[in-house]
Amino acid sequence: MDADVIVVGAGLAGLVATAELVAAGRKVLVVDQENEANLGGQAWWSFGGIFLVGSPEQKRMGVKDSFDLAWQDWQGSAQWDRLDGEHDEDHWGKQWGRAYVEFAASIKREYLTGKGVKFTPMVGWAERGDGRATGHGNSVPRFHVPWGTGTGIAKPFIDLAREGAQKGLVTFAHRHRVDGLVTSGGAVTGVHGRVLAPDSCERGVSSNRDEIGDFEFTAQAVVVASGGIGGNHELVRKFWPERLGTPPKRMITGVPAHVDGRMIEITAEAGGRLVNRDRMWHYVEGIHNWDPVWPNHAIRILSAPSPMWFDALGRQLPAPFFPSYDTLGTLRYLRTTSGIDQHDHSWFILTTTMIAKEFALSGSEQNRDLTDRDVKAVLKSRVAKGTQREVQAFVDNGEDFVTADTLPELVAKMNALTDEPLLDVDVVTAQVEARDREIGNKYSKDFSVNAIHNARSYRGDKIGRVTAPHRMLDPKHGPLIGVKLSVLTRKTLGGIQTDLESRVLGSDGNPIEGLYAAGEAAGFGGGGVHGKNALEGTFLGGCIFSGRAAGLSLARRVG
Numbered sequence: 001m002d003a004d005v006i007v008v009g010a011g012l013a014g015l016v017a018t019a020e021l022v023a024a025g026r027k028v029l030v031v032d033q034e035n036e037a038n039l040g041g042q043a044w045w046s047f048g049g050i051f052l053v054g055s056p057e058q059k060r061m062g063v064k065d066s067f068d069l070a071w072q073d074w075q076g077s078a079q080w081d082r083l084d085g086e087h088d089e090d091h092w093g094k095q096w097g098r099a100y101v102e103f104a105a106s107i108k109r110e111y112l113t114g115k116g117v118k119f120t121p122m123v124g125w126a127e128r129g130d131g132r133a134t135g136h137g138n139s140v141p142r143f144h145v146p147w148g149t150g151t152g153i154a155k156p157f158i159d160l161a162r163e164g165a166q167k168g169l170v171t172f173a174h175r176h177r178v179d180g181l182v183t184s185g186g187a188v189t190g191v192h193g194r195v196l197a198p199d200s201c202e203r204g205v206s207s208n209r210d211e212i213g214d215f216e217f218t219a220q221a222v223v224v225a226s227g228g229i230g231g232n233h234e235l236v237r238k239f240w241p242e243r244l245g246t247p248p249k250r251m252i253t254g255v256p257a258h259v260d261g262r263m264i265e266i267t268a269e270a271g272g273r274l275v276n277r278d279r280m281w282h283y284v285e286g287i288h289n290w291d292p293v294w295p296n297h298a299i300r301i302l303s304a305p306s307p308m309w310f311d312a313l314g315r316q317l318p319a320p321f322f323p324s325y326d327t328l329g330t331l332r333y334l335r336t337t338s339g340i341d342q343h344d345h346s347w348f349i350l351t352t353t354m355i356a357k358e359f360a361l362s363g364s365e366q367n368r369d370l371t372d373r374d375v376k377a378v379l380k381s382r383v384a385k386g387t388q389r390e391v392q393a394f395v396d397n398g399e400d401f402v403t404a405d406t407l408p409e410l411v412a413k414m415n416a417l418t419d420e421p422l423l424d425v426d427v428v429t430a431q432v433e434a435r436d437r438e439i440g441n442k443y444s445k446d447f448s449v450n451a452i453h454n455a456r457s458y459r460g461d462k463i464g465r466v467t468a469p470h471r472m473l474d475p476k477h478g479p480l481i482g483v484k485l486s487v488l489t490r491k492t493l494g495g496i497q498t499d500l501e502s503r504v505l506g507s508d509g510n511p512i513e514g515l516y517a518a519g520e521a522a523g524f525g526g527g528g529v530h531g532k533n534a535l536e537g538t539f540l541g542g543c544i545f546s547g548r549a550a551g552l553s554l555a556r557r558v559g
């Protein structure tokens with residue numbers, strides 16, 4: 001045998017499983033289609049946000065959180081509705097959901113800090129929800145940002161795998177693409193595939209697919225940790241959720257090309273049950289990267305609530321579809337509302353004061369201050385006045401950004417970015433002026449204005465994230481900025497069904513001997529730990545939790 005365990009995928013989930021196996025003295029062969037520069041997979045590119053419940057960082061910010069509140073939020077977001085009978089696809093997802101919230105409210109932070117992860121004092125309020133206590137969304141801020149952003153989460157596990165290699169416990173097979181699982185007497189005993197030609201491309205850049213040979217490796221068990229389908233628009237379109245209408249004709253891509261979804265189908269060919277394939281998490285606030293790394297490279301804007309959000313015809317989106325509120329609710333609205341569902345874009349209009357404080361861009365390379373752990377730069381860019389360097393680069397170079405001193409001039413420039421001039425300047429102006437009249441008081445009948453007041457009641461938002469309410473048309477806060485937003489593909493919420501030990505289940509509901517799955521390929525646990533919606537910061541955590549479960553279970557069973 002080539003190892004005790006073969007791990008397919010050197011992303012976060014695979015590396016966490018590897019770390020647990022190495023800690024137990026087991027031998028691991030890590031097989032990945034990409035080169036060594038890509039160790040850590042998507043996690044390296046990520047913003048690094050981590051969902052924690054009842055943390056010291058929350059307490060310092062005056063946030064009162066608890067397992068009960070978080071579990072209420074999780075269930076309200078998940079909306080699991082496939083629990084019984086023939087359609088029991090959520091059976092394991094729900095159990096994973098509860099176990100995961102327990103993990104986030106207990107040992108998750110300690111597990112990570114024990115591996116060397118360090119958290120900043122910043123706790124962001126992502127997915128503020130659909131406006132109901134029992135509905136989707138975070139009742140309180142829970143998005144913990146680590147020093148190093150995504151690299152701060154991925155690197156400790158990369159280091160552990162490399163230390164394992166030095167001890168002779170880990171072997172890496174880079175540029176090995178798995179094309180099938182080897183089975184014997186119903187059990188999975190290995191993998192086979194093609195060796196790809198060496199490629200010295202940098203992290204994230206699409207590598208060649210030239211085949212130079214075959215391989216077959218055997219082990220006592222295989223862990224599939226191959227990521228989701230977000231880089232494969234064909235699969236995204238094929239499984240697009242019915243409740244979200246039709247997929248846009250044009251989408252942009254929020255993940256590297258290696259997130260191709262192939263391995264999920266390969267696992268099904270070996271008997272693994274695939275569930276909830278129509279559950280996905282794509283963002284509406286996508287912009288074209290002016291300095292792309294991978295094909296069609298998209299960046300997600302993480303905005304606080306002040307910018308006004310308009311549909312393609314220039315009508316402000318209704319409550320609660322404000323920035324940072326309800327990702328899939330907004331996507332559903334845009335894809336199912338008659339008249340706008342045929343258009344692929346929407347718009348932010350905001351002031352220069354707003355962009356300085358309220359825009360962040362998701363991605364480690366878009367947050368150099370945090371990624372480089374430069375405290376002075378963080379204070380300068382996040383607390384002092386002025387627009388963050390990477391955001392300003394998009395204002396200056398991004399194809400989706402326009403600026404102007406007056407609204408008519410801005411709308412004319414926005415119209416020039418689309419095939420047809422769909423925006424009527426009078427319609428847009430009337431709404432902006434009406435919103436500006438609501439700004440004088442600390443309360444309002446306008447929910448979008450109340451969203452700003454509510455956010456500023458949270459200390460973290462007031463200090464670093466949300467501007468004092470001001471009139472959009474006040475020249476002191478100009479110039480005005482228009483941003484064209486496109487749908488960005490990212491996460492896969494369904495996939496390979498697993499039990500709480502990350503063992504892959506067959507169509508009869510029983511574990512397939514020797515076969516495990518973790519991370520995004522397994523819907524972050526159980527084939528759908530999130531159900532229909534996510535609370536954010538839960539994907540990296542889902543990779544850690546399910547990778548750890550696989551590693552711990554296998555450490556007991558092999559060797």
Ligand SMILES: Cc1cc2nc3c(=O)[nH]c(=O)nc-3n(C[C@H](O)[C@H](O)[C@H](O)COP(=O)(O)OP(=O)(O)OC[C@H]3O[C@@H](n4cnc5c(N)ncnc54)[C@H](O)[C@@H]3O)c2cc1C
Pocket residue numbers: 008009010011012013014031032033034038040041042043044045046047048049050176177178179225226227228254255256258259260262263362363364491518519520521536537538539540541543
């Ligand atoms: C820009 C960005 C920002 C993000 N921000 C956050 C955030 O703030 N918080 C959060 O929780 N999540 C975030 N995420 C999501 C999170 O990073 C991913 O969901 C997670 O890292 C997925 O890890 P994984 O190990 O499951 O898969 P991946 O990282 O995709 O790794 C899978 C690996 O498997 C390999 N592979 C695939 N198929 C094969 C095959 N057939 N043979 C051999 N190898 C194969 C791939 O090459 C890859 O290296 C973000 C993602 C991105 C891209």
